[in-house]
Amino acid sequence: MITEKLKLQPEVLEAVVIRFVGDSGDGMQLTGTQFSDTSAMFGNDIATFPNYPSEIRAPQGSLYGVSGFQVHIGSVEVSTPGDNLDLLVAMNPAGLKTNLYALKPGHTIIVDTDAFNKKNLEKAQYDTNPLEDHSLDNYRVIQVDMTSLTKEALKNVEGLDNKAITRSKNMFALGMVYWMYGRAKEHTIDFFNKKFKTKPHLIESNTKVLNAGYYFAETLELIPNAYTISPAKMPSGTYRVIMGNTATAWGFLAAAEKSGLELFLGSYPITPATDILHEMVKHKHFGVKAFQAEDEIAGIASAIGAAFAGDLAITTTSGPGLALKGEALGLAMIMELPLVVVNVQRGGPSTGLPTKTEQSDLMQAMYGRNGESPVIVIAASTPANCFNFAFQAAKLALEHMTPVILLTDGYIANGSAPWKIQSMEELPEIKNNITKTAYENWQPYTRNEDTLARNWGIPGTPGLEHRIGGLEKDSVTGNVNQAPENHEKMTKIRAEKVKRVQNYIPEIKTEFADSGDLLVVGWGGTYGSLHSAVKQVNLEGYKNIGFAHFNYINPLPKNTEALFKRFKKILVCELNNGQFVNILRMNFNGFEFLQFNKIQGLPFGNNELLDEFKKLVK
Amino acid sequence: MEAIVEKKYTYKDFESDQEVRWCPGCDDYVILRSMQKALPEMGVKKEEVVFVSGIGCSSRFPYYMNTYGMHSIHGRAPGIASGIKLANPKLSVWVMTGDGDAMAIGGNHFIHVLRRNIDLNIVLFNNEIYGLTKGQFSPTSVVGQKTKSSPYGNTQPPFNPGELALGANARFFARIGGNVPKDISQILVEAHKFKGTSLIEVLQNCVIFNDGCYNNITNKDVKEDKQIYLEHGKPMIFGKNRDKGLILNKLKLEVVTIGENGITEADILVHNAKEKDPTMHQMLVRLEYPVATGIIRSFDDVTLEEREDALTKQVKANSKFTKTNDLFFSGEIYMVN
Numbered sequence A: 001m002i003t004e005k006l007k008l009q010p011e012v013l014e015a016v017v018i019r020f021v022g023d024s025g026d027g028m029q030l031t032g033t034q035f036s037d038t039s040a041m042f043g044n045d046i047a048t049f050p051n052y053p054s055e056i057r058a059p060q061g062s063l064y065g066v067s068g069f070q071v072h073i074g075s076v077e078v079s080t081p082g083d084n085l086d087l088l089v090a091m092n093p094a095g096l097k098t099n100l101y102a103l104k105p106g107h108t109i110i111v112d113t114d115a116f117n118k119k120n121l122e123k124a125q126y127d128t129n130p131l132e133d134h135s136l137d138n139y140r141v142i143q144v145d146m147t148s149l150t151k152e153a154l155k156n157v158e159g160l161d162n163k164a165i166t167r168s169k170n171m172f173a174l175g176m177v178y179w180m181y182g183r184a185k186e187h188t189i190d191f192f193n194k195k196f197k198t199k200p201h202l203i204e205s206n207t208k209v210l211n212a213g214y215y216f217a218e219t220l221e222l223i224p225n226a227y228t229i230s231p232a233k234m235p236s237g238t239y240r241v242i243m244g245n246t247a248t249a250w251g252f253l254a255a256a257e258k259s260g261l262e263l264f265l266g267s268y269p270i271t272p273a274t275d276i277l278h279e280m281v282k283h284k285h286f287g288v289k290a291f292q293a294e295d296e297i298a299g300i301a302s303a304i305g306a307a308f309a310g311d312l313a314i315t316t317t318s319g320p321g322l323a324l325k326g327e328a329l330g331l332a333m334i335m336e337l338p339l340v341v342v343n344v345q346r347g348g349p350s351t352g353l354p355t356k357t358e359q360s361d362l363m364q365a366m367y368g369r370n371g372e373s374p375v376i377v378i379a380a381s382t383p384a385n386c387f388n389f390a391f392q393a394a395k396l397a398l399e400h401m402t403p404v405i406l407l408t409d410g411y412i413a414n415g416s417a418p419w420k421i422q423s424m425e426e427l428p429e430i431k432n433n434i435t436k437t438a439y440e441n442w443q444p445y446t447r448n449e450d451t452l453a454r455n456w457g458i459p460g461t462p463g464l465e466h467r468i469g470g471l472e473k474d475s476v477t478g479n480v481n482q483a484p485e486n487h488e489k490m491t492k493i494r495a496e497k498v499k500r501v502q503n504y505i506p507e508i509k510t511e512f513a514d515s516g517d518l519l520v521v522g523w524g525g526t527y528g529s530l531h532s533a534v535k536q537v538n539l540e541g542y543k544n545i546g547f548a549h550f551n552y553i554n555p556l557p558k559n560t561e562a563l564f565k566r567f568k569k570i571l572v573c574e575l576n577n578g579q580f581v582n583i584l585r586m587n588f589n590g591f592e593f594l595q596f597n598k599i600q601g602l603p604f605g606n607n608e609l610l611d612e613f614k615k616l617v618k
Numbered sequence B: 001m002e003a004i005v006e007k008k009y010t011y012k013d014f015e016s017d018q019e020v021r022w023c024p025g026c027d028d029y030v031i032l033r034s035m036q037k038a039l040p041e042m043g044v045k046k047e048e049v050v051f052v053s054g055i056g057c058s059s060r061f062p063y064y065m066n067t068y069g070m071h072s073i074h075g076r077a078p079g080i081a082s083g084i085k086l087a088n089p090k091l092s093v094w095v096m097t098g099d100g101d102a103m104a105i106g107g108n109h110f111i112h113v114l115r116r117n118i119d120l121n122i123v124l125f126n127n128e129i130y131g132l133t134k135g136q137f138s139p140t141s142v143v144g145q146k147t148k149s150s151p152y153g154n155t156q157p158p159f160n161p162g163e164l165a166l167g168a169n170a171r172f173f174a175r176i177g178g179n180v181p182k183d184i185s186q187i188l189v190e191a192h193k194f195k196g197t198s199l200i201e202v203l204q205n206c207v208i209f210n211d212g213c214y215n216n217i218t219n220k221d222v223k224e225d226k227q228i229y230l231e232h233g234k235p236m237i238f239g240k241n242r243d244k245g246l247i248l249n250k251l252k253l254e255v256v257t258i259g260e261n262g263i264t265e266a267d268i269l270v271h272n273a274k275e276k277d278p279t280m281h282q283m284l285v286r287l288e289y290p291v292a293t294g295i296i297r298s299f300d301d302v303t304l305e306e307r308e309d310a311l312t313k314q315v316k317a318n319s320k321f322t323k324t325n326d327l328f329f330s331g332e333i334y335m336v337n
């Protein structure tokens, strides 16, 4: 029943990376989420990443139908879901085949042997059974007849059909892994009690199977309980585990409450941005107006209308949708209305790699509009700080009367991590430019002297009736004015307004070294990978490598150039073919910007970064 | 519901300080003045009126109104207007659009806004041509029409806006000539009163690129014989001598003469604009002789805002969340010391 092909010394680790894989219908996302939530509550730092097929119901057992969930837990700071696996839980041959590459040699695989039948092996294109042909000799394979054991555990539970029984085998696997890592089962049992409130037989069955897996692992003592990962040292406070897209939505909820404005979302579903819409529509209790439009253009159009009418207006999308929104975004820009456009980036061009991550929409965000059309561009860098940057995007839009593009990506949007909950009291004020009552000579394009933000006159306010539009406007009245000098003046004012945002954003900081031989530069969602790689070279003794990660892209922080001067070499790392690096080249003369790019729809791996850094400081 | 205004406006209150720049003789002037005259009748405050347009000659409209307004981008006014209305349901929101703006580039938004039934008003300036870009055929240009982009005659069959709108479940549809300011004003007032999306197609003459395209329907001397001006609850009678009428013959509308072949007024169909089933309205909008004008359909239905509002109230009443903190600190939270 259980064979251990390779005995290894138990390791004591600060962190482990586990991946649960199986068929789309095997419940791997749920299994992974339960494990990571339990670990977070235990006090570990965590980072997770789900990986599902783009087909919704791929044929059972097929290679492309494999669904996976990876979780990295640690007693130390964990900033990525991890590259190489310590444990792979494979519920079928296809899962094993497509994920084995990531497992560290000598490490553990748990398989459900019942799933390794002729049919499934064929579907996974195995000529021989990998459990028998010695191809796994370099790993520690724990073979468990999970399906049979699940059936056995449930033989006395009433009201379950065969499908329901086999479906709960993921809880057997989860039970085993809980025991291995010394996790308590209570969180998951509570979850069953809530989720299946009206179906007590499902509470009973799932709990039974979870316990069966747990005690199975314990009783047979064949699995050493070696990996005791103690709680991580994290700042004290109240935490919850949050997904990037949820954090983005919540950042807007907070900004609306802070600013005292009503929140409007106009959106059209697109992976991987749709979860923001899913989250926002839940919050009618806060008066959130979420409008699913007929396309991305109508999505942004409705948001522009709402902004004109005085709401905090948001539109959310991914790359192809941003392309459609371009013209309307230009309109919002020339009308100088506050608007946040969220682009959760995915692999492009065109439909590209819809479920994979990439940072290739930066140039589109910066320049993807006709005419001179600068907008603020900022990027979140972790699942949890999507909250802060969504909040900040709203604040900048309202205080500077301009559209803001917030870039996130599939990796941080779908990833989850502990979030130290920020209460409303801790968040900064948000001002706005609304004119509450008319006064003599009020004009829509009179500006705040510092920010250059224009007056915001809202329909319904007596005496502020005015017309705005896409035609070039007079610098005071906002009436149409296509005079040559006026156009040049207005173009410069709009550019200057965005430039001045520099005065309101934090300076860029370095980590690990403030000057030296090499500055590693990143932006957006690669923070976790880059940070952990620089940290590791630093621990290895390379004290001369610094790290600067950009969240503010247009405008760039004021001290950017001064920072670059303190390093001999600058390496810009991006998940694209070189976009931020070109923005830096355009802005800063006299530097040689080296670049390290990956365009595989995947995050950076630790080793590839380490190799590159070491090569440059040799 | 807009509050009733105490001060009585006149049309002058709705004139903006901008010089009107349409070609002399263009019907757009008639529509502008009809609107300025209709607004005082609506009993709505000036600051609660918003005009939104796309791009085209007709879309310059908002600049000439001394209300709130937005001249947006080509075809997208319905989306913008929807956002305005959802953000503030108290406003009276008007979409001013052309045949190209609404049915070519904006076709998708046009059908969806009608389907949703938000309480908006859409005035469609149908001149069967692209005016602003100097005379290309539009989605309402007729087959054979010679334009700058169809020098040998247009080969693309047109949309009938009413047919398209009713197909998209429009609850209110009216059609009116561009040369009858009083009738236009009256229909605008009715559209304003109607709760839901109302669409008014104005047969608008473009004197430069498609002059006279409606002459044989709208000209003073033919109009009574060629049009049937429909009024809810009234028999479908038309003609200079009020002796022509419509009856249903099998599945078709047929023009009959009262007093001939034993036809009396009692045989003539009575117009029911409020009927839910649009079948008769569809037949009316498709009629080529006589051309149906007036309010063809005015079916009262629940608006999107009403549905949204009811849902929001219900969710609010059942929710334990009033502040975002309640949400943030709810569910699975844990302490780190």
Ligand SMILES: Cc1ncc(C[n+]2csc(CCOP(=O)(O)OP(=O)(O)O)c2C)c(N)n1
Pocket: B055, B056, B057, B058, B059, B074, B097, B098, B099, B100, B101, B102, B125, B127, B129, B130, B131, B132, B133, B138
């Ligand atoms: C994206 C975009 N495409 C094309 C145009 C050019 N354009 C402006 S108005 C117009 C057609 C307008 O026709 P219609 O809507 O019938 O309005 P009219 O001028 O006849 O009142 C076109 C093609 C534009 N402004 N924007």
Ligand code: SF4
Pocket: B021, B022, B023, B025, B026, B027, B028, B057, B058, B127, B131, B132, B205, B206, B207, B208, B209
């Ligand atoms: S081109 Fe035609 S539609 Fe445009 S303003 Fe002139 S007459 Fe009117």
Ligand SMILES: [Mg+2]
Pocket: B056, B098, B099, B100, B125, B126, B127, B128, B129, B130, B131, B138
């Ligand atoms: Mg036209």
